[in-house]
Amino acid sequence: MKAFLSHRLVWPAAVLLALLVANQVANHSFLSITVQDGNLFGPLIDILRRAAPVVLVALGMTLVIATRGIDLSVGAVAAISGSWASMYIIGSADRASVGVVLTAIGVALLMALVAGMWNGFLVSVLGIQPIVATLVLMTAGRGLAQVITDEKILYPDNSPAYKLIGGGYLLAVPFSILLAGAIFALTAVLTRKTALGTLIESVGVNPEASRLAGVRARTIIFIVYVFSGLCAGLAGLMLTSNSTSADPNSIGLFIELDAILAVVIGGTSLAGGRFSLAGTLIGAFIIETMDTFVVIAISARSTDVFKACVVIVVCLLQSPQARSWLVHTVLRRPVRRPAPPPPPPAAVDAPVAVPDAGTLIADAAATGDDPSAPTGSAVTGNAATESSVTGSAATAADSMDPAATGSGRSTAGAPRSDEYTVRTR
Amino acid sequence: MTTTLPPAGLTGTAGPRRRSIGRFGKYTQVGTTVVLLAIMLFVGSLLYPNFTSGQALLDLFGKNVFLIPLAVGMTFVIISGGIDLSVGAVMALGSVIAATLLAAGWPAWAVIVVVLLAGSGLGLFVGYVISRFEIQPFIATLAAMFLARGLCLVITDRSIAIDNSFFQALNLGKIGLWESTTTNLRGRTRVAEVYTTPSVLIALGLVLMAFLVLHYSRFGRTVYAVGGSESSAGLMGLSVQRTKISVYVISGFCAALAGLLFSFYTASGDPVAGIGYELNAIAAVVIGGTLLAGGSGYVIGSVLGVLTLGTIYAYKEFDGDLNTGWTRVMIGVLVLFFIVLQRFVASRRWART
Numbered sequence: 001m002k003a004f005l006s007h008r009l010v011w012p013a014a015v016l017l018a019l020l021v022a023n024q025v026a027n028h029s030f031l032s033i034t035v036q037d038g039n040l041f042g043p044l045i046d047i048l049r050r051a052a053p054v055v056l057v058a059l060g061m062t063l064v065i066a067t068r069g070i071d072l073s074v075g076a077v078a079a080i081s082g083s084w085a086s087m088y089i090i091g092s093a094d095r096a097s098v099g100v101v102l103t104a105i106g107v108a109l110l111m112a113l114v115a116g117m118w119n120g121f122l123v124s125v126l127g128i129q130p131i132v133a134t135l136v137l138m139t140a141g142r143g144l145a146q147v148i149t150d151e152k153i154l155y156p157d158n159s160p161a162y163k164l165i166g167g168g169y170l171l172a173v174p175f176s177i178l179l180a181g182a183i184f185a186l187t188a189v190l191t192r193k194t195a196l197g198t199l200i201e202s203v204g205v206n207p208e209a210s211r212l213a214g215v216r217a218r219t220i221i222f223i224v225y226v227f228s229g230l231c232a233g234l235a236g237l238m239l240t241s242n243s244t245s246a247d248p249n250s251i252g253l254f255i256e257l258d259a260i261l262a263v264v265i266g267g268t269s270l271a272g273g274r275f276s277l278a279g280t281l282i283g284a285f286i287i288e289t290m291d292t293f294v295v296i297a298i299s300a301r302s303t304d305v306f307k308a309c310v311v312i313v314v315c316l317l318q319s320p321q322a323r324s325w326l327v328h329t330v331l332r333r334p335v336r337r338p339a340p341p342p343p344p345p346a347a348v349d350a351p352v353a354v355p356d357a358g359t360l361i362a363d364a365a366a367t368g369d370d371p372s373a374p375t376g377s378a379v380t381g382n383a384a385t386e387s388s389v390t391g392s393a394a395t396a397a398d399s400m401d402p403a404a405t406g407s408g409r410s411t412a413g414a415p416r417s418d419e420y421t422v423r424t425r
Numbered sequence: 426m427t428t429t430l431p432p433a434g435l436t437g438t439a440g441p442r443r444r445s446i447g448r449f450g451k452y453t454q455v456g457t458t459v460v461l462l463a464i465m466l467f468v469g470s471l472l473y474p475n476f477t478s479g480q481a482l483l484d485l486f487g488k489n490v491f492l493i494p495l496a497v498g499m500t501f502v503i504i505s506g507g508i509d510l511s512v513g514a515v516m517a518l519g520s521v522i523a524a525t526l527l528a529a530g531w532p533a534w535a536v537i538v539v540v541l542l543a544g545s546g547l548g549l550f551v552g553y554v555i556s557r558f559e560i561q562p563f564i565a566t567l568a569a570m571f572l573a574r575g576l577c578l579v580i581t582d583r584s585i586a587i588d589n590s591f592f593q594a595l596n597l598g599k600i601g602l603w604e605s606t607t608t609n610l611r612g613r614t615r616v617a618e619v620y621t622t623p624s625v626l627i628a629l630g631l632v633l634m635a636f637l638v639l640h641y642s643r644f645g646r647t648v649y650a651v652g653g654s655e656s657s658a659g660l661m662g663l664s665v666q667r668t669k670i671s672v673y674v675i676s677g678f679c680a681a682l683a684g685l686l687f688s689f690y691t692a693s694g695d696p697v698a699g700i701g702y703e704l705n706a707i708a709a710v711v712i713g714g715t716l717l718a719g720g721s722g723y724v725i726g727s728v729l730g731v732l733t734l735g736t737i738y739a740y741k742e743f744d745g746d747l748n749t750g751w752t753r754v755m756i757g758v759l760v761l762f763f764i765v766l767q768r769f770v771a772s773r774r775w776a777r778t
Contacts, residue, residue, distance in 0.1 A: 126768060129717060129718065132711075135704070135707065135760065136760050136761045139704055139753060139757040140761075143749075143751065143754040144750060144753075145750070147750035147751060147754065148750075151748055151750065248750070257567060260564075264564060270563070301575075301578040301582055302575060302579055304574050305572060305575030305579060306575070307575070308570075312572075315564055315565065315568070319558040319559060321558045
């Protein structure tokens with residue numbers, strides 16, 4: 001059970017499940033899937049379809065982040081490829097022709113490939129920081145898309161073949177879901193059944209050491225940016241095809257942020273070195289489900305606030321400092337000096353974690369790490385009263401008493417997951 | 426930020442060992458910006474009449490007046506080794522709060538205080554999360570961006586007009602500087618007053634204060650030290666955490682001030698204002714020669730960066746046929762140029778020490 005709870009995908013999955021349940025409560029027809037004209041329909045299918053471009057972009061982003069990089073230019077690359085394909089289809093004589101659409105897609109993906117190569121070149125050959133290198137294309141890319149469309153909003157309609165990518169159905173399932181799923185499966189096989197995934201992770205841990213160990217670090221970094229560019233290009237095609245419109249200013253606007261968010265929620269650390277494709281998938285679904293839930297239950301206007309709160313909570317959950325701080329405040333009475341700075345955001349959660357204090361103490365006592373620990377009920381009381389001064393407690397403990405922090409961390413192993421239960425629900 | 430760059434900030438300590446050419450070496454970046462700006466203005470004056478007339482030059486300030494505080498705040502954050510993606514959203518939040526409170530009948534001075542406190546407060550929160558829980562600035566400020574933008578939309582989903590007399594006065598106020606005499610093609614002379622707005626003076630006042638704080642105060646030196654090497658700064662006994670929190674407070678304050686200037690300029694509060702301005706601010710800072718890895722840069726450079734961006738937009742305004750896309754491409758190219766330049770200078774310094 002403990003091994004199951006400490007699996008890193010459990011908590012994102014639990015959040016997703018909770019969101020789905022919340023959606024079902026807010027809208028009783030949420031989980032129903034109906035068949036109309038031989039095609040599947042339903043809110044769940046809608047979420048999957050809307051998530052498809054984000055999944056694609058996040059897939060590329062996961063590999064980039066695993067090499068300790070970041071790709072800010074995906075939205076701009078999506079805008080370039082979407083705009084070009086739309087422009088080409090509109091300008092052609094026969095919009096319905098499959099050949100025209102295939103050419104448009106081919107050239108658009110080629111442009112995305114070049115964009116990815118450009119990022120890869122800046123990062124791997126010139127050695128520019130990824131965030132800075134991709135910032136260039138992020139700024140200039142939308143400009144290029146505007147130049148391509150001549151500042152117009154395009155409507156590539158009357159083209160069934162193009163419509164298929166984002167809005168069409170194949171075998172009763174939306175084509176975009178199949179496409180994203182296929183690319184996801186391909187990536188998973190390539191990274192997990194071959195050594196590629198391990199190589200990417202080793203480059204993320206230490207590029208120099210991997211190079212010395214005989215890994216072609218530069219090539220791998222180059223490849224992940226190219227892959228990210230390609231995914232972004234495909235996402236751009238999907239977005240423009242689904243909405244039958246291409247506005248270079250709004251195609252894939254903020255998709256890079258959603259993608260990074262999906263990756264982070266999925267448990268891939270921004271520090272690089274390891275990644276979880278399944279986690280990214282769950283992360284992308286969480287984002288789309290969250291948006292839907294907020295729209296149904298609260299108000300479309302509060303989506304961003306809700307998103308922000310989720311990001312903050314997820315990041316705090318991933319931060320070792322926050323974990324050790326939590327364990328610390330619940331476990332012992334660390335007030336050493338009275339200096340009350342404003343209580344941290346997580347302080348709100350501290351009282352909620354109190355019921356678990358008993359378990360924590362039991363664990364700590366069992367490992368013999370903290371013989372001086374008082375009985376469970378006493379500590380529970382302390383934790384409740386101390387939650388208002390947690391800021392000072394944590395600061396004092398952190399700066400003054402490394403030993404205490406260390407022991408706090410060492411006891412944190414198993415009980416950590418218990419706090420998650422409380423905090424994430 | 427994760428980086429594989431050699432820490433260029435380290436080289437600042439190698440002063441005495443610099444060669445004689447290196448004495449002005451640290452001004453290479455800013456110098457390049459000045460030269461570039463001069464070239465752009467010169468080319469502009471050749472292409473379009475009145476491109477460099479007094480009023481047009483002052484309009485470079487006037488039209489981008491809210492970008493100046495954003496860039497100034499961003500300079501502090503970037504020199505300290507962080508990044509702040511929330512500035513555009515905080516600016517919008519500031520303008521929305523101002524407009525809402527004014528509509529509710531608050532006095533102007535109270536509104537200004539509340540807006541500045543709100544921006545600083547958000548900065549304090551972000552800085553606290555970043556320094557205390559060691560969350561990457563990129564993600565923390567991203568969350569702050571969503572938060573601020575979301576709060577804007579929760580407050581209002583449309584733009585609110587401002588009819589407060591004090592705000593109106595600042596919006597319409599003109600401060601005459603000198604009189605210019607222009608002669609048009611038919612030989613008729615016209616005397617016009619060259620003016621600037623109170624907003625520009627406020628922004629320049631902020632620049633002056635930031636300049637003094639960053640270059641002539643203990644706190645400013647700490648910011649450079651933290652950006653150069655956080656662990657070294659900690660070992661030297663500098664209060665790293667407090668400095669990191671402070672720069673985000675400064676950035677939040679500056680963004681809120683930009684929001685006020687924006688509400689003066691447009692006489693409204695707009696929840697979707699400033700989308701993408703964080704990028705413009707970062708671009709201005711980079712063009713101004715501040716190292717994105719932290720530890721090196723100048724406030725004045727960032728102001729020059731804003732003027733460079735302003736000049737690019739001025740090209741677009743003077744030439745109606747120019748595609749807006751090209752202005753973005755030009756900004757991207759400039760950012761690239763300065764990044765590669767920084768890479769070159771940094772690696773050369775690295776080799777020297």
